[in-house]
Amino acid sequence: MLHSLIDLFLHLDTHLAGVIAQYGALTYAFLFLIIFAETGFVVTPFLPGDSLIFAAGTFAAKGSFHPALLFLLLSIAAIAGNTVNYGIGAYIGPRVFSEQHRWLRKDYLLKAHAFYQKYGAKTIIITRFMPIIRTFAPFVAGIGSMSWQTFSFYNIVGGLAWVGLFVFAGFYFGTIPAVEHNFTLVIFAIIFLSLLPPVIEWWRQRRRG
Secondary structure, three states: HHHHHHHHHHHHHHHHHHHHHHHHHHHHHHHHHHHHHHHHOOOOOOOOHEEEEEEEEHHOOOOOOOOHHHHHHHHHHHHHHHHHHHHHHHHHOOOHOOOOOOOHHHHHHHHHHHHHHHHHHHHHHHHOOOOOHHHHHHHHHOOOOHHHHHHHHHHHHHHHHHHHHHHHHHHEEEEEEEEEHHHHHHHHHHHHHHHHHHHHHHHHHHHHO
């Protein structure tokens, strides 16, 4: 499974091209399900998010997708995924912090909780751009009993901003020859930049003791 995931990230453009060639318009549904699962379930934070949306935007520039439809569908997937995650967190409740669960990484829960302590409800928007933590943020919001109205507002704003940034970045920049010829490096750069904020935050916390 690990080998398959690494291969998926390394050759994301090739795999997506193969899916488009085989399934055509049904690829919209596959993309929707992946983004929904990546944001909707705490057990699937390893699924591609930023990089997949960027790659999809690149193929939209080539005519494989309609950019507006792609943006709309993936935004709905991201918003709906967070909503489901919030609901699961609200149902399970605070006991997850005191109990052991094989399918929950408590360190990720604590990191998401630390972001809430520092940034409040804006965490829902900020963590949209942070792999792994964005999957746990709505879950922790549900555990912490953030009001539905507050969560929904930041969820919608964050979902639209996240999907819009990467779809249209891929659409406008993905077909530049330098990007096309070094697509794997671009994907690594996206992943690196996405992981940088939580790493910096962790280092700051470590220095403070």
